[in-house]
Amino acid sequence: MMSEYEFSVWCAKNNVSSLTSDYINKNIRQAQPARAVGGGEIGLSGRYPSKKMGLTIQTESGKVEGPAVLMLENDDDVIEYYDQPNKIKLNYINNAGKNGGSLYTPDFFVIRKNSAGWEEWKNEEDLIKLAKAQKWKYQKDESQEWRCEPGEEFAAYYGLTFKVCTNKQINWNLHRNYVFLDDFLRKKQLLDVKVEHFEEIKKILFQEPGITLKQLIDFSMNHKFKSDDVFISIIKSDIFVDLYAAPLAMPEMNKVFLHREHADMYKNLMECDEGQINVPKISLDVGSKVLWDNQVSSIINSGDKNISLLSDGKYTDVPKDLFIRLINEGKVIGEKIVNEENEPVIDMITSASESDYKIANYRLQHVKNYLKNGSKEYKDKTEPNLRKVRDWVSKYREAIKLFGNGYVGLLPKDKDKGNRNERYNIEVVELMDYYIENEFETMIQKNRSLVYGAFKNACEAKGYHPPSLPTFNKRIDERPIVERTEKRQGKRAKYQKEAFYWELESTTPRHGDFPFNIGHLDHTELDIELVCSSTGKNLGKPYLTLLIDAFSRRVLAFYISFESPSHRSCMMVFRDCVRRYNRLPQQIVVDNGKEFHSVYFETLLAMYEREPKWRPPAKPRFGSVLERLFGTTNTSVIHNLKGNTKIMKNVRIVTKSNNPKSHASWSLPNLSKALEEFFFDNYDTIEHPALGQTPREAFENGIFYSGERKEFHISYDRIFEILTLPSTPRGEVTIQPSGIKVNYIYYWNDEFNSLRFSKKKVKVRYDPYNLGIAYAYVNKRWIRCTSEYYPIFSKLTVKELAFVTAEIKKTKQNHSKGFTINAQKIAKFIDQLENSEQYSVIKTRAEETKKVIHLNFNNKSNHDDLKANFEKTIQQQVIKNENDTSDEPILELYGEF
Numbered sequence: 001m002m003s004e005y006e007f008s009v010w011c012a013k014n015n016v017s018s019l020t021s022d023y024i025n026k027n028i029r030q031a032q033p034a035r036a037v038g039g040g041e042i043g044l045s046g047r048y049p050s051k052k053m054g055l056t057i058q059t060e061s062g063k064v065e066g067p068a069v070l071m072l073e074n075d076d077d078v079i080e081y082y083d084q085p086n087k088i089k090l091n092y093i094n095n096a097g098k099n100g101g102s103l104y105t106p107d108f109f110v111i112r113k114n115s116a117g118w119e120e121w122k123n124e125e126d127l128i129k130l131a132k133a134q135k136w137k138y139q140k141d142e143s144q145e146w147r148c149e150p151g152e153e154f155a156a157y158y159g160l161t162f163k164v165c166t167n168k169q170i171n172w173n174l175h176r177n178y179v180f181l182d183d184f185l186r187k188k189q190l191l192d193v194k195v196e197h198f199e200e201i202k203k204i205l206f207q208e209p210g211i212t213l214k215q216l217i218d219f220s221m222n223h224k225f226k227s228d229d230v231f232i233s234i235i236k237s238d239i240f241v242d243l244y245a246a247p248l249a250m251p252e253m254n255k256v257f258l259h260r261e262h263a264d265m266y267k268n269l270m271e272c273d274e275g276q277i278n279v280p281k282i283s284l285d286v287g288s289k290v291l292w293d294n295q296v297s298s299i300i301n302s303g304d305k306n307i308s309l310l311s312d313g314k315y316t317d318v319p320k321d322l323f324i325r326l327i328n329e330g331k332v333i334g335e336k337i338v339n340e341e342n343e344p345v346i347d348m349i350t351s352a353s354e355s356d357y358k359i360a361n362y363r364l365q366h367v368k369n370y371l372k373n374g375s376k377e378y379k380d381k382t383e384p385n386l387r388k389v390r391d392w393v394s395k396y397r398e399a400i401k402l403f404g405n406g407y408v409g410l411l412p413k414d415k416d417k418g419n420r421n422e423r424y425n426i427e428v429v430e431l432m433d434y435y436i437e438n439e440f441e442t443m444i445q446k447n448r449s450l451v452y453g454a455f456k457n458a459c460e461a462k463g464y465h466p467p468s469l470p471t472f473n474k475r476i477d478e479r480p481i482v483e484r485t486e487k488r489q490g491k492r493a494k495y496q497k498e499a500f501y502w503e504l505e506s507t508t509p510r511h512g513d514f515p516f517n518i519g520h521l522d523h524t525e526l527d528i529e530l531v532c533s534s535t536g537k538n539l540g541k542p543y544l545t546l547l548i549d550a551f552s553r554r555v556l557a558f559y560i561s562f563e564s565p566s567h568r569s570c571m572m573v574f575r576d577c578v579r580r581y582n583r584l585p586q587q588i589v590v591d592n593g594k595e596f597h598s599v600y601f602e603t604l605l606a607m608y609e610r611e612p613k614w615r616p617p618a619k620p621r622f623g624s625v626l627e628r629l630f631g632t633t634n635t636s637v638i639h640n641l642k643g644n645t646k647i648m649k650n651v652r653i654v655t656k657s658n659n660p661k662s663h664a665s666w667s668l669p670n671l672s673k674a675l676e677e678f679f680f681d682n683y684d685t686i687e688h689p690a691l692g693q694t695p696r697e698a699f700e701n702g703i704f705y706s707g708e709r710k711e712f713h714i715s716y717d718r719i720f721e722i723l724t725l726p727s728t729p730r731g732e733v734t735i736q737p738s739g740i741k742v743n744y745i746y747y748w749n750d751e752f753n754s755l756r757f758s759k760k761k762v763k764v765r766y767d768p769y770n771l772g773i774a775y776a777y778v779n780k781r782w783i784r785c786t787s788e789y790y791p792i793f794s795k796l797t798v799k800e801l802a803f804v805t806a807e808i809k810k811t812k813q814n815h816s817k818g819f820t821i822n823a824q825k826i827a828k829f830i831d832q833l834e835n836s837e838q839y840s841v842i843k844t845r846a847e848e849t850k851k852v853i854h855l856n857f858n859n860k861s862n863h864d865d866l867k868a869n870f871e872k873t874i875q876q877q878v879i880k881n882e883n884d885t886s887d888e889p890i891l892e893l894y895g896e897f
Helices: 004-013 018-029 065-073 124-133 149-157 172-180 182-186 195-207 213-222 227-235 260-272 320-328 344-351 354-373 386-403 426-440 448-462 469-478 481-489 491-497 567-581 599-607 620-636 646-653 668-685 695-706 718-723 750-754 798-811 823-832 837-858 866-877
Strands: 045-050 055-059 078-083 088-093 099-104 108-112 116-122 161-166 289-292 295-302 306-311 314-319 332-334 518-525 538-540 543-549 555-561 587-590 611-614 732-734 740-742 745-748 761-767 770-778 781-787
Touching (some): 004 018, 018 108, 055 078, 124 161, 149 161, 320 332, 426 448, 518 620, 543 567, 555 668, 555 837, 567 599, 620 668, 668 837, 740 761
Parallel strands (some): 116 161, 587 611
Antiparallel strands (some): 761 770
């Protein structure tokens, strides 16, 4: 961001008036966002940690504002950009011809080197709908660019700009590459490649012009350089890759050159080679159809060397270079790759039948013969006669003019014959639609027969002949089912009818491009009753928190405790992830639980420049990768252990003898060991049906091609542990003569001696599992503070404290309002609770959770003997399935996720 001086220099350079500079300063640069985005119904909202701005930028959509932010972040022309700037006034003449006005919040205010103004980013389809409903607001100009004239008028008053941008202006290859390189771009100035490593890369590029990125990275196995060195060289422009051409996550599609001129030379050389086979501009994607020798075939696999075709149940493998040659020679016809979604040529070809292709191929032979040899051959022929051939030639030439392809002009039009006119007059059809929209498609959910009866009566009253009930029902069924369901049953029912689109286009892939690109975080209550490891007392069901890598489906971290989902669960699973990998996912997808909107959650991610993404409410498909793993965990592990609660789904058959509480024998620490073994040894090494390889193999392969990125590792040290601890609601407290007060308890450190009367405010953190200590940020470092009742509070957790303080308040509810709680009263009251059954359960659960934390984070040798401990425990307590005779471990995977 610019300093005040730099901003004044920018204003002077661009002749910005004092009126405008004051407006930008007060209403944009020094103001908070006008609104908090999130809770959208369609896409993922998020917070992007901007390096350029030094703060987080809100994004309301992962398909429009999200990519726009990355474009602004990496555009050298952009100096500053602000999300959700203060509202501006739009004056307009509404659709009724009357003067109107409204307050409006644009998406961004952008300060560039030579200009500044507001930018509104919209989906193109949404703009078309808005332009119909609000003609005064959005319209296209003569050059087919979207404009908002009221916004431009407001901006012009200050000498600023107002731009309307759409998703069509986003280059999705470039966007994916910005995401891929985001870690490197954040530390661009600090990164460097060793001279000997860079010399190796240059030598390979000089010897192998046009080498692919995949081939270059493969060379690293026998050289000193690594894939990280390649990506650092790319962002520093030491080597050249066209970031607009293809995503770096598909390294086999990217060619690497010494510099841009080297790339241009290679391109010109290839274009001058007449024998070079050009890659056809048709779709070779799986599922595409091609016509070869009058036979329609589907592409079922498109590999590096072979194309696999399926036709009439017969499977054929064709070498890829031969297949491309056949396409270039016109012997194979396929679907063209185009930018328009409704390309007429594709529509005509795909809607034609096999017999249509046969007829068109027959006609094409005679058209080519006529164009080559003239009409002599057809003067005496009866089939096809000259008149027919000339008609075909005319249609062929006309199709070339209209569509750029003469073949489609030879396709027969038999399917278009017949009476296409509506059987009923327009008044009857409009009346039918009116009753469907206003009587049938409502929350009342009237049945079809009742609505049809009302419609029939209305027709007869107007003197119309009503259509039959089947015709009326057909009209209902022709209407969009998603819209119909929403009007009758609401948004959640509508969600079940919506098509689920997998990301198969050039937009951001649903599961990311590389390991640690996208992580999914969520909680679930496990179907098992647990007991205390010391006393055998039943403690109830635990909660499991999982963080999974979407790209490889690998479990990155887990945390299990008796505490219901909270920000503490999130912090502990982040600890586990950093402990294992020294990394956190670049984007973390979560639902809208309050723990994911806590200040601790967002602050920690912003501190380590990670991006939270909130999926739309009541749309679990956005987290399907994780939801299905929860199901797999239950069926493959939990439901095979004593005390599992699977039988509770049918409570009528539950008796005292088969009640899970009676059979519970697993403790929380032992279950944590079992899940460790399952996630990181069993599940991690079994082939995943959606990947075709194990999660571990997918993860390691992805790391090899995307880089280890060790320069961005997070150290698991005392500072990181402190930053994952919770704080007070305000985040800071005042130093008092007795120290600092956190959660009714005073803490002291000798550093406070010189500050005890200063009333200085300091940031604080406390350990939720050991309230005997807290941490304060004094003199630019974290110091450890101790409670005056440390022996008592060191065994107290924040969950126990909440129970104790609640009980104290209950006993004093009839006393004066001036009653206060302090550490002395808490310590004294704890002694009185030793015989409380409810407190005993809470305390025992807390002790079990502490054992798990100690096992995972303090016991450094637990990984070495984990297998031995687990195998010993599993032999004692796992229910064996006597009918299982399989040799290979099989997991019940919930669908292809």
